[in-house]
Amino acid sequence: xxxxxxxxxxxxxxxxxxxxxxxxxxxxxxxxxxxxxxxxxxxxxxxxxxxxxxxxxxxxxxxxxxxxxxxxxxxxxxxxxxxxxxxxxxxxxxxxxxxxxxxxxxxxxxxxxxxxxxxxxxxxxxxxxxxxxxxxxxxxxxxxxxxxxxxxxxxxxxxxxxxxxxxxxxxxxxxxxxxxxxxxxxxxxxxxxxxxxxxxxxxxxxxxxxxxxxxxxxxxxxxxxxxxxxxxxxxxxxxxxxxxxxxxxxxxxxxxxxxxxxxxxxxxxxxxxxxxxxxxxxxxxxxxxxxxxxxxxxxxxxxxxxxxxxxxxxxxxxxxxxxxxxxxxxxxxxxxxxxxxxxxxxxxxxxxxxxxxxxxxxxxxxxxxxxxxxxxxxxxxxx
Numbered sequence: 046x047x048x049x050x051x052x053x054x055x056x057x058x059x060x061x062x063x064x065x066x067x068x069x070x071x072x073x074x075x076x077x078x079x080x081x082x083x084x085x086x087x088x089x090x091x092x093x094x095x096x097x098x099x100x101x102x103x104x105x106x107x108x109x110x111x112x113x114x115x116x117x118x119x120x121x122x123x124x125x126x127x128x129x130x131x132x133x134x135x136x137x138x139x140x141x142x143x144x145x146x147x148x149x150x151x152x153x154x155x156x157x158x159x160x161x162x163x164x165x166x167x168x169x170x171x172x173x174x175x176x177x178x179x180x181x182x183x184x185x186x187x188x189x190x191x192x193x194x195x196x197x198x199x200x201x202x203x204x205x206x207x208x209x210x211x212x213x214x215x216x217x218x219x220x221x222x223x224x225x226x227x228x229x230x231x232x233x234x235x236x237x238x239x240x241x242x243x244x245x246x247x248x249x250x251x252x253x254x255x256x257x258x259x260x261x262x263x264x265x266x267x268x269x270x271x272x273x274x275x276x277x278x279x280x281x282x283x284x285x286x287x288x289x290x291x292x293x294x295x296x297x298x299x300x301x302x303x304x305x306x307x308x309x310x311x312x313x314x315x316x317x318x319x320x321x322x323x324x325x326x327x328x329x330x331x332x333x334x335x336x337x338x339x340x341x342x343x344x345x346x347x348x349x350x351x352x353x354x355x356x357x358x359x360x361x362x363x364x365x366x367x368x369x370x371x372x373x374x375x376x377x378x379x380x381x382x383x384x385x386x387x388x389x390x391x392x393x394x395x396x397x398x399x400x401x402x403x404x405x406x407x408x409x410x411x412x413x414x415x416x417x418x419x420x421x422x423x424x425x426x427x428x
Contacts (some may be wrong), residue, residue: 046213048293049087050206052126058085059110061199066106069193072158073150074104077171080365081163081196085110087125089294091253092118098135099172101146105153113146143176147183157186164191167370197370201362202384207295208408211364211386212417214251214297215406218288219419221245222301226428231280231305235261236273238284246290256289256367259300264312265399269300269392280306284428287404289367296367298388299418300404304427312401315393316425319403322346322391326360326373327407330387330414336377343373343391360390363406385409386417 062085066074076082079093082102093100101113112127115135122130131149133142150160162170170177181189203211221242228241243254259273260266261284269287278284287300302316322343329342343359344352352375362369363386371379373389387409392402403421407414 046209046293049089054204054206055085055087055126057204058199059104062104062195063106065193065195065198066104066161069161069195070159071161071190071193071195072106072154074102074161074163074192074195075146075150075189076102076104076163076196078163078169079171080200082112083294083365084196084200086112086122086127088112088118088122088127090118090121099142099176101142101172103146103149103153108153111149111153113142113149115142141173141176143179144183147180150180150184150187156184157188158184159188159190160184161190161192161195163196165194165197167197167368200364201370201379202382203364203386203408204384207364208384208386210293210295211297211406211408214290214292214295215299215417215419217250217292218246218290218297218299220249221251221288221290222286222419225284225286225301225303226426229278229284229303229305229428232277234275234277235259235284236275238278238286239273242286242288246288250292251290252292254288254290256296256298257286259284259286261285261305262397262399264309264395264397265315265393265401267399269400269402278305281308283308283312283401283425285402287402295365296363297406297418298363298367298404299406300402301421302401302403302425304425306427308425308427311396313425315395315401316403317423318346318393319391319401320421320423322359323389323403323405326389326391327414327416330381330389330407330409332381332383332409332411334381336371336373336379336381337375339381339387339389340373340375340377343389344375347391347393358390359392360388360404362386363388381409383409383411387414 116132326343360373390404
């Protein structure tokens with residue numbers, strides 16, 4: 046499969062953004078985060094792990110985006126479809142791209158422009174607050190506003206080319222899960238299982254494994270976000286692994302539960318209910334439904350409609366980030382549309398207070414939600 050995207054992919058994204066910007070009365074978007082900048086440029090690097098350098102992209106209402114970036118990134122940015130690349134030597138403790146950014150905005154859309162900055166749920170400003178204030182001070186006639194959820198609206202819907210990358214990531218993780226019996230069993234330390242599972246993911250074709258969580262216990266696990274401890278797996282316990290691996294900049298996000306030898310009837314019953322809740326969520330995930338509708342469909346299976354649980358939601362969007370919009374909670378009114386990629390993640394609290402969670406990935410189509418992850422076994426797999 047081809048890595049990256051054809052220029053037409055970015056041209057289409059830009060055209061959609063500019064149409065929404067015109068409707069919102071925005072002259073430009075100012076973007077600062079890795080995923081937002083990559084969405085419009087294709088600039089893919091793990092150098093974002095360094096917090097000492099800010100990166101900017103100005104997306105005007107007409108014309109191509111302009112990259113305002115540290116000079117260390119110029120060579121890679123030139124390999125994208127972006128042609129206007131303005132750089133400074135970073136880090137600069139006195140002016141870390143601030144003046145260059147302000148000058149670019151002034152030149153591109155004028156000193157009195159209205160600039161949109163992503164400001165909704167799930168967004169953040171990746172630059173020092175004092176530098177953001179300096180940009181405002183350098184452009185006193187400009188108006189800085191929220192982005193009217195333009196970025197969220199664009200990124201919620203995946204193109205066929207994006208979907209292909211997510212499907213590949215799901216297939217890679219599926220092959221790794223199929224081999225868990227090779228690395229896990231009674232007596233094997235959980236942290237060793239984590240390390241070996243990441244190796245399996247890489248061996249099957251993952252670029253990297255930014256996220257791996259899981260747990261073990263007699264009925265379930267204490268939480269679904271902890272790093273692994275060195276205690277050995279025990280006979281009769283449950284093992285869960287939840288992975289978000291990346292292929293060409295796109296995530297999968299799903300888990301699988303394993304029985305370390307025979308497990309209790311309570312575990313088997315809860316596992317069956319989780320699969321039933323996932324199926325209910327899948328059936329509810331149709332065009333025109335809301336995220337809230339999908340939550341309630343799963344919750345009716347899990348709790349009879351009472352709600353509750355400490356996870357906060359029963360799934361979410363998926364794509365360039367491990368979790369994206371929407372959230373499957375009772376209060377999210379986001380409408381489900383074709384092209385959205387979602388996870389369904391029901392969970393059950395067990396009699397000892399632990400939890401059991403199941404997660405799968407789906408894409409919304411005209412015919413309903415199509416599963417992207419390999420089908421989980423109807424009975425928990427025993428290792």
